[in-house]
Amino acid sequence: MVDAHRTFVIVGGGLAGAKAAETLRAEGFTGRVILVGDERDHPYERPPLSKGYLTGKETRESVFVHEPAWYAQADIELHLGQPVVAVDRDAKAVRLGDGALVQYDKLLLATGAEPRRLDIPGTGLAGVHHLRRLAHAERLRGVLVALGRDNGHLVIAGGGWIGLEVAAAARGYGAEVTVVEPNPTPLHRAIGPELGQLFADVHRGHGVRFRFGARLTEITGQDGMVLAARTDDGEEHPAHVVLAAIGAAPRTALAEAAGLEMADRAHGGGIAVDASLRTSDPDIYAAGDVAAAHHPLLGLRLRVEHWANALNGGPAAARSMLGQEVSYDRIPYFFTDQYDLGMEYSGWAPPGSYDQVLLRGDVGKRKFIAFWLKDRRVLAGMNVNVWDVTEHIQALIRSGASVDTDALADPATPLGAVLPHP
Template identity: 80%
Template structure:
């Protein structure tokens, strides 16, 4: 039985928002819980969009956080297909696109991020795609299958995680793939030059063509359909479809318009403390949109990965209930490409580390890479090596210097180094 003594509103019905609503109920909150999303689909997880669902290895329903009846069974009021167009802090209300005003006692913003757009001629053509929403994945899955049947060409702008995962999926369908990337290696800003070559070789072995040091300048077409993608060296690359995979931007318009404090560029996002509270004591933020003070790493971070939504939503929910919260999860993500699986833990921005140490066989793509500063582990990536995430995260948490030679030696258990 819902007690209307308090109303908690969650704006953003993705993984973070859904897990926050779930946590409010599991932690005993008996007030109204209102979950608002601008998509018509029930809350879903995003990794399948570029992994299992896109490749055909998992069905569509596997992406959903809960089955549809679960929300009513737990007295969670769902408003789907409804954008929030106004946040009025003075009277603690939000306005939906249909004009409805909803009061809140506590508000959680889990508005996520949106794909960055190519600012070049031709992006209005029918064969230009982005991948952020389930509807995008529905469409792209059909496109990849069609390209595979017809020996069609996909050009991908960007060799980040999404670009590479879609490339792997496209090759699985038999499509021809060319990746245009301004940096000298894939994942250059994430892994640095030391590890990018691993992914160049992986995808080249599967028939992907790379154009490094190049940018798209135009997409040409005829009768509304894509014909080619032109790079800044004047080369024309045949294309039937183009995927823009050049990153994502936090969806902060609602928070900005209400006067909440934002994180400084280039980080961006809504500034929150270690309890995920914004500059307004009644408003919290979690997931992609939240730029949080990380109590362990000693810096403000905005993490655009599944694990941050999975864990950040519940942490914010507990803070909304008045619990003591210090959100200090080690950033974590995973990726699957062909027969390569990996997990990455930690944070090692370009220029923040002075050494990269590998244990295992990089050539066979079965290894662990560590990013170090002054002998302390900042991050670790295990590639086709499993059940080591806990040990890697322990090394990061400890903050103690480790012997690089011992770190590189597979005979030395990781558990003895921290």
């Protein structure tokens, strides 16, 4: 029986919001739980949109967080296809797009992020795509199939994770692919030039062309259709389809209009939250892509856009809303699958933060672990086609201790033995 005297509202129908709702019930909350999402689909996970679902290896049904019937069974009130247009902090209410007011005792903002747009001529042509939502992936999958069938050309603006995963999917269908990236390697800001070059080599081995140090300046077309993409180095690249994969921006408009504290845009922006995922308003919380949380272990404010942060951040915020002591200190984690390369990355080591990249294993066979170190302390680790080591890598990061780099580089030395023991 639901107790109508307490109402928790969750704004955002993605993984973070769905897992928060699940956790509220699992932790025994008996009040109303209202989940509002601006998409008509039930909450789903986003990694398959550029991985298994896009490649055709996974079905549409596999992307959803819960079976549709679960929400009613758990007494979760769903408002799908319904945007929240305002948060009234004084009245403790959110206003829906249809004008309805919904009161809350606690509010969770899990509004996610949206793809950044190309600000160049030609983006209104048919054949210019973004990839963030299930509807985007459905359209793009059909487009990639057609490109492969017709030997068509795809130009991707951006050599980040989304750009590379779509490039791999497109080559799997047989499409011609060119990636335009302003940095000297793909994934430059994510994993640095040392390992970025590895991903460039992998994709070149599968026929992908790269234009590094360049940006798109114009998309040209005829009769409303894409014909080519021009870059600032004076080149023109044939294109039937263009994908903008230049990153995502946190969806903070609601929070900003409500006067909540924001994180510095120079460091990724987002809604500023403390280690318990509470905003500057004690009754409002934020989780997932939109939240810039103070990380107790790393000692900095961090906004992480990856799946694991939504998976774990939503439940952490739910427990915090219930008054439990929460210190959200999960090590940032993400994964990718491209061709025959599977990878997991743990930690936080942007370019400039480390003084050494140490490799353990056989890079030539693409079966190794890379470690980013500072003063012999492990900041991050990436295991490539090596499995069941994430726990050890994260333990090395958490320890903050100097390690024996010879032992760390030696595949014959178990990672558990490298970890300093008290």
